Amino acid sequence: MFTVDLEEWFQVERLSGVISMKDWENYEMRSQRNTEQLLTLFRESGTKATFFVLGWVAERVPDLILRIKEEGHEIACHGYSHQILFQVSRDEFERDLVKAKRIIEDMTGDSLQGYRAPSFSIVEYVPEVLHRNGFTYDSSLYPISVRGRYGSVNAESIGGRSSICRFGNGLLEVPVGTLKLLGCEFPWGGGGYFRLYPYPVFEKGLQKVRRDKLGFTFYIHPWELDPEQPRVKGLRAKDRLMHYASLSTTIEKVGRLLTSFKFVSVTEGLKRMGLA
Numbered sequence: 001m002f003t004v005d006l007e008e009w010f011q012v013e014r015l016s017g018v019i020s021m022k023d024w025e026n027y028e029m030r031s032q033r034n035t036e037q038l039l040t041l042f043r044e045s046g047t048k049a050t051f052f053v054l055g056w057v058a059e060r061v062p063d064l065i066l067r068i069k070e071e072g073h074e075i076a077c078h079g080y081s082h083q084i085l086f087q088v089s090r091d092e093f094e095r096d097l098v099k100a101k102r103i104i105e106d107m108t109g110d111s112l113q114g115y116r117a118p119s120f121s122i123v124e125y126v127p128e129v130l131h132r133n134g135f136t137y138d139s140s141l142y143p144i145s146v147r148g149r150y151g152s153v154n155a156e157s158i159g160g161r162s163s164i165c166r167f168g169n170g171l172l173e174v175p176v177g178t179l180k181l182l183g184c185e186f187p188w189g190g191g192g193y194f195r196l197y198p199y200p201v202f203e204k205g206l207q208k209v210r211r212d213k214l215g216f217t218f219y220i221h222p223w224e225l226d227p228e229q230p231r232v233k234g235l236r237a238k239d240r241l242m243h244y245a246s247l248s249t250t251i252e253k254v255g256r257l258l259t260s261f262k263f264v265s266v267t268e269g270l271k272r273m274g275l276a
């Protein structure tokens with residue numbers, strides 16, 4: 001399953017120490033042109049993807065959201081203001097979720113099925129709140145061995161070779177892809193690691209994942225295809241590396257990935273696994 005977290009380059013958690021939400025209006029929006037590049041790659045390869053759209057962005061580029069939908073991709077929810085869930089209360093999370101849901105659903109006329117938490121910061125109450133608000137799946141779990149600042153939550157594997165899990169209330173969990181090697185789960189689901197690994201290494205790992213597991217999920221952000229994006233000063237060295245590494249080669253790598261493997265949207269993937 002191919003997923004895109006549709007947000008702006010200045011909304012990334014790694015930059016939040018330098019750029020706060022009240023300043024977002026002062027920066028140039030670039031997601032539109034970067035998303036166009038992705039849409040072109042999807043058309044050329046016959047790929048349908050899932051876009052986890054940030055409500056703040058949807059409000060400002062409604063035409064883009066409608067075009068993504070018209071081209072046959074799935075629209076899903078990434079919240080409104082990209083708040084990291086470890087830093088907000090349950091009520092604040094729900095208010096932010098409902099705000100984004102209303103904006104996006106009013107725009108597309110479809111009810112949203114899927115949600116992804118900013119920076120994979122899932123916490124225990126998320127499945128219940130999503131279920132209560134009509135969502136059918138979450139894709140916020142990135143179950144790598146060295147979890148760092150990613151969240152974790154209890155979900156039962158549905159069994160077999162499937163990577164998909166289910167919560168007690170029936171909501172499905174569609175985790176981001178990992179590669180199991182030497183007893184460890186390595187981050188193999190996209191983003192910064194995809195930019196850092198040489199493409200042949202990534203592809204070899206993905207071939208192993210395909211043999212081992214069903215339901216691999218890949219993610220990318222439009223800003224990861226944008227080497228021209230403004231450079232922010234004052235970042236920590238690791239954040240600078242992870243945000244700016246290999247931006248100029250990402251588009252070519254995504255193109256190769258879409259040629260070598262067949263991807264579908266999350267809802268289509270779940271359907272094919274008999275889960276939606």
Ligand SMILES: [Zn+2]
Nearest residue numbers: 005007118119
């Ligand atoms: Zn995000």
